[in-house]
Amino acid sequence: MPEGPEVQRSADLLHDALAGQTIRVLEARTKVAKAWLKEHPDVFAGKRVEKVWAHGKHLVGSVEGGLFFHSHYLMWGRWMVVAPDAPEVETRDRRERARIVTDETAALLYSAPKFNVGMGDPYEHIPALPLLGPDVLDEPFDADEFLRRLDLEPQREIGTALLDQRVSAGIGNYLRAEILYECRMDPWRLVGDLDGAERACLAETTPALCRKAYLEGGRTVPDEIQTLETDDRDMRYSPHAHAWNTKHWVFRRTNLPCPTCDDYVRQKHQLSHSWEDADGKTIEKKRIIYYCPTCQGVAPEHVKPARPHKDRRPPDSEWAAPDEEKDPSYT
Missing domain, CATH: 1.10.8.50 (Helicase, Ruva Protein; domain 3)
Incomplete structure (x- = not known):
């Protein structure tokens, strides 16, 4: 299972690729996120990614308008960043769980069973987040x-x-x-x-x-x-x-x-x-x-x-x- 350092490197990767970028497409295959997006069609389209960060093994992204996305790798998950016209974007991999596409980049989530989206404070919507202790990579560590x-x-x-x-x-x-x-x-x-x-x-x-x-x-x-x-x-x-x-x-x-x-x-x-x-x-x-x-x-x-x-x-x-x-x- 990827641990805090590995998830933080993923958060760095996504922040560098997505922060400031306007979302063209955000799709999900996980059950809860897919249902939420169906109830809120195209809500992420045209919105700018503000920040991506990690708290322990959880990765969170904030999007303008009070939106957020959240992932947890568990054992096998990983984010991959490619060009928006890369073959991975054109050809759907059965392991894909979510994708975030902008004019300049595409972030693809593979094999992670947990991907959530929503509106508001993610610490109020994702039950595990408010329970987490201090992040081992916090500077200074508490x-x-x-x-x-x-x-x-x-x-x-x-x-x-x-x-x-x-x-x-x-x-x-x-x-x-x-x-x-x-x-x-x-x-x-x-x-x-x-x-x-x-x-x-x-x-x-x-x-x-x-x-x-x-x-x-x-x-x-x-x-x-x-x-x-x-x-x-x-x-x-x-x-x-x-x-x-x-x-x-x-x-x-x-x-x-x-x-x-x-x-x-x-x-x-x-x-x-x-x-x-x-x-x-x-x-x-x-x-x-x-x-x-x-x-x-x-x-x-x-x-x-x-x-x-x-x-x-x-x-x-x-x-x-x-x-x-x-x-x-x-x-």
């Missing part, structure tokens, strides 16, 4: 509000709390793992058990690491660590030094050596949230957390035995070509 929201549920595990968009907006699975690693923190520690130094580390590391990921295409490690993971064959899955395998401390590096100590990175499912269905049955959703047991002082009950990748990987000659290779994040 660390006091972040910690206040974190403290509302002291019995939560910190690895679970960081995924809650009501605590801070924009953290997903890769940022969660990397923040906890940099703070040398056990993902299963309870929020209420964190000491002052640990809380200060979270408040400082969260915006700093997210800003780095935003500026550097998702990279969370310094140059010297990426060089280490690139040059040492045992530090990556593939014989090819792909960026996805060399730009993180622990995320998707299961059974590879920790870049800091002699231990191996592990993964384990951790409860992210739970709810009751209509029959009163508790439903639990879990996400994979990546961690180094030694560096993060993880409690023994959460540490699976290491299965060093170098001891069971296929010969380099058997690997697929780079453009055919798949992510081999072994469990």
Whole structure:
């Protein structure tokens, strides 16, 4: 799932392409937006896009006349900007969910299940928006509000709390793992058990690491660590030094050596949230957390035995070509 840095880059892309431009066409295929546009035909036509911004994983655009559009990528969504006469505009892709076309550009939304349009304040019409915590890319980051929201549920595990968009907006699975690693923190520690130094580390590391990921295409490690993971064959899955395998401390590096100590990175499912269905049955959703047991002082009950990748990987000659290779994040 794209996280705060990726959505912010999309917002930057759309703002640069659309701000100040007059909309010729705005269309949607999502059910709610399509119905709203049917009730308000051509309401966006001739209106100027004022601003596009991100709040966490949500992307919002304001249009003159009090109009707005809103999208959320979930797992696979993405915006693409092309010329208004590009083949992508002429040929409808079945994955397309919305399009905004001006005289100079076209913005196409693919594979995102959430696209909304409306009139008024989007924070009053999109239920998730007013619940969001401070954006991890805000400058300055509201660390006091972040910690206040974190403290509302002291019995939560910190690895679970960081995924809650009501605590801070924009953290997903890769940022969660990397923040906890940099703070040398056990993902299963309870929020209420964190000491002052640990809380200060979270408040400082969260915006700093997210800003780095935003500026550097998702990279969370310094140059010297990426060089280490690139040059040492045992530090990556593939014989090819792909960026996805060399730009993180622990995320998707299961059974590879920790870049800091002699231990191996592990993964384990951790409860992210739970709810009751209509029959009163508790439903639990879990996400994979990546961690180094030694560096993060993880409690023994959460540490699976290491299965060093170098001891069971296929010969380099058997690997697929780079453009055919798949992510081999072994469990």
